[in-house]
Amino acid sequence: xxxxxxxxxxxxxxxxxxxxxxxxxxxxxxxxxxxxxxxxxxxxxxxxxxxxxxxxxxxxxxxxxxxxxxxxxxxxxxxxxxxxxxxxxxxxxxxxxxxxxxxxxxxxxxxxxxxxxxxxxxxxxxxxxxxxxxxxxxxxxxxxxxxxxxxxxxxxxxxxxxxxxxxxxxxxxxxxxxxxxxxxxxxxxxxxxxxxxxxxxxxxxxxxxxxxxxxxxxxxxxxxxxxxxxxxxxxxxxxxxxxxxxxxxxxxx
Ligand SMILES: [Zn+2]
Numbered sequence: 739x740x741x742x743x744x745x746x747x748x749x750x751x752x753x754x755x756x757x758x759x760x761x762x763x764x765x766x767x768x769x770x771x772x773x774x775x776x777x778x779x780x781x782x783x784x785x786x787x788x789x790x791x792x793x794x795x796x797x798x799x800x801x802x803x804x805x806x807x808x809x810x811x812x813x814x815x816x817x818x819x820x821x822x823x824x825x826x827x828x829x830x831x832x833x834x835x836x837x838x839x840x841x842x843x844x845x846x847x848x849x850x851x852x853x854x855x856x857x858x859x860x861x862x863x864x865x866x867x868x869x870x871x872x873x874x875x876x877x878x879x880x881x882x883x884x885x886x887x888x889x890x891x892x893x894x895x896x897x898x899x900x901x902x903x904x905x906x907x908x909x910x911x912x913x914x915x916x917x918x919x920x921x922x923x924x925x926x927x928x929x930x931x932x933x934x935x936x937x938x939x940x941x942x943x944x945x946x947x948x949x950x951x952x953x954x955x956x957x958x959x960x961x962x963x964x965x966x967x968x969x970x971x972x973x974x975x976x977x978x979x980x981x982x983x984x985x986x987x988x989x990x991x
Contacts, residue, residue: 739979742837744772744859745888746818746851747780748797748810752920753943754888755841757909758960759804760916761980769806770835773797774828774855779815780929786814792925800922803915809835818854820861826873829862833876837883839975841962844887846895853896860885864969884975885965889950893961903961905977908984909947910957916943954986 741762743751751759751771759769777793778786794810801808811831818824832840840863843856863885865871869878890901909916920943921927927939944958951959966972977985 739838739975740768740770740835741839741841741976741979742770742772742832742835743841743888744774744855745843746774746849746855747815748773748775748777748793748800749920749923749926750843750852750891751888752800752916752923753891753946755960755962756800756804756916756919757912757947757958758841758907758962758980759806760912761907761909761984763804763806765979765981767979769801769804770809770837771797771801771804771806772809772811772831772835774811774818774858775813775815775851776810777815777926780926782929782932789925793923796923796925800919803919803922815851818851818858820854820857824858825861825865826871828858829865829871830873830876832859832862832866832883833873833879836876836879839884839886839979841886841888841976844890844901844963846901847890848894848896849891852891856887860965860967882969882971884971884973886976887963887965889961892946893950901963902988904963904987904989906950906954906956906959906961906986906988907980908951908956908958908986909960910951913944913947913958916947954988956986959986 776790778790781789
């Protein structure tokens, strides 16, 4: 199967679901990574264009760890909005990749780009099959693709309230891969170091993964929710694609 992970910024996927993607890769599945923005505001040092170029290169290098393709939809940071052109752009992209399963940003999150990306991807997944909705050269998929949400950043919504996952994936065996992928976003590590005054990039990710895991009796974990809205397939494809002993179900169907 082909799994598409699409989130707002270069490095979000690495924080929130790289371990799960590594497990899927080990089981022979194809992985595609994508970011809605090019990360162009994530620097105090470089111009917009230069920052975008650096961050897309880092996104590609991180994807290479999983032998995965990386795509960028080239929205600017803080410029992800819903609108006709944006919805068509994301739908065209989903048609081009034509995944079997999509993993995307949580609909509740502190960051406006995360929430807007989540909504655009959900809408596009629903529409991609509709033949008369025209977007570009890619043909309509003729289906609604199963959709999953990653955890929101720090597991909370914009009010700081916890968002409960449907299931947790035990990614303890893949933490080195996850760290390696995140480490390839070198400019962000430097930016956060300058911004926060300490080198906490990899540590923060590890701390977060441990917290997600420990709550549910695992060393390191990543949480997901299935989109259960009308029209979306409800077969638990992601849960079933992963080794059964590594999936801890918290919400039964
Ligand atoms: Zn982000």
